[in-house]
Amino acid sequence: MKHGKRYNQLTENYDKTQLYDLPEAVDLVKKNANAKFDESVELHVKLGVDSRHADQQVRGATVLPNGTGNEVKVLVITQGDKVKEAEEAGADYVGADEMLDKIQKENWFDFDVIIASPDMMGKVGRLGRLLGPKGLMPNPKSGTVTPNIAQAVKDTKAGKVEYRLDKTNIIHLIIGKASFTDEALLENLSSILDTIKKAKPAAAKGQYFRSVTVSSTMGPGVKINPARI
Numbered sequence: 282m283k284h285g286k287r288y289n290q291l292t293e294n295y296d297k298t299q300l301y302d303l304p305e306a307v308d309l310v311k312k313n314a315n316a317k318f319d320e321s322v323e324l325h326v327k328l329g330v331d332s333r334h335a336d337q338q339v340r341g342a343t344v345l346p347n348g349t350g351n352e353v354k355v356l357v358i359t360q361g362d363k364v365k366e367a368e369e370a371g372a373d374y375v376g377a378d379e380m381l382d383k384i385q386k387e388n389w390f391d392f393d394v395i396i397a398s399p400d401m402m403g404k405v406g407r408l409g410r411l412l413g414p415k416g417l418m419p420n421p422k423s424g425t426v427t428p429n430i431a432q433a434v435k436d437t438k439a440g441k442v443e444y445r446l447d448k449t450n451i452i453h454l455i456i457g458k459a460s461f462t463d464e465a466l467l468e469n470l471s472s473i474l475d476t477i478k479k480a481k482p483a484a485a486k487g488q489y490f491r492s493v494t495v496s497s498t499m500g501p502g503v504k505i506n507p508a509r510i
Contacts, residue, residue: 291315292501300506306495307466314459314497321351321498322466324454326477327491332446336484339452340445342423343476347465348440350458355437356380356392358401358419363430367396370434377401384408390415396425396433444477450491452477459497470495474510 291313301309314320330337356374357367358381367375374380374392381404383389395412397405397419405412405419412418419425423443427433444452456469474493481489490507 295503297501297504300504300508302506302509303470304463304467306503306505307463307470309503310495310497310500311459311463311466313500313503316497316499319350320459320500321349321455322457322459322461323496323498324452324456324470324473325492325494325496325502326452326454326474327493328446328450328452328477328485329488329491330446330450330482330485332448332450334484337482338446339477339480339482340422340443341476341480342425342441342443343473344436345440345442345456345469346472347457347461347469349442349455350461351455353394353437354392355394355396355434357396357430357434358405359398359430360401363398366431367434370431371438372396372434378404381405381408384411390417392417394425394437395419396427396430396437398430399426399428402426442473444473444480456495478510 294313295309310322328339330339332338354373357372358377359367359375360377364375385408395417402419409418424433424436424441442454444454446452454473456473457466488507490510493505493507493510494502495505496502
């Protein structure tokens, strides 16, 4: 892959082959985030599991201590008393059949997360072909299918992130913004790595953290020493 002059200059600021401790990695990523906008800080973790096997899945959700720095638009699919509960908690859109029809008929996706009450999942599930490929299908494991609508909305707005393996056994996450302090980013990074570590499947054998890399949106990756996690 060919990179631009700016990217190549940034890679000269550090040793790309070295494995860094968490504080050093955060410091380097922040120094390399010199784009004209507030870059996101991304985490990429390759695990020693095989996502093709059900007993080696790694998936869940957690609230980052300092949030992601991104504004998240939340759609809640529910009915009855839960509608007011969702609105008071800060949901951007709330509804039932009319919202599902809007998605299906108008190809409407002006939201980042869908939270659904359990009684609505029968209807939400019919849109699996639309929501699934976009990673928007609510799931109990990620806390987006729940009777506690208010708490789910508040957690999502506060910086809740979902982690899951892709087909190459890698987890990709945003853990904050380059404008965050070193301390805030380090706290978020340590928190999510600890969460992923605790989610290690019993069936996983050998080295669990194969590679861990952090980068900014427009910056090069900095490798973290898996042995220090």
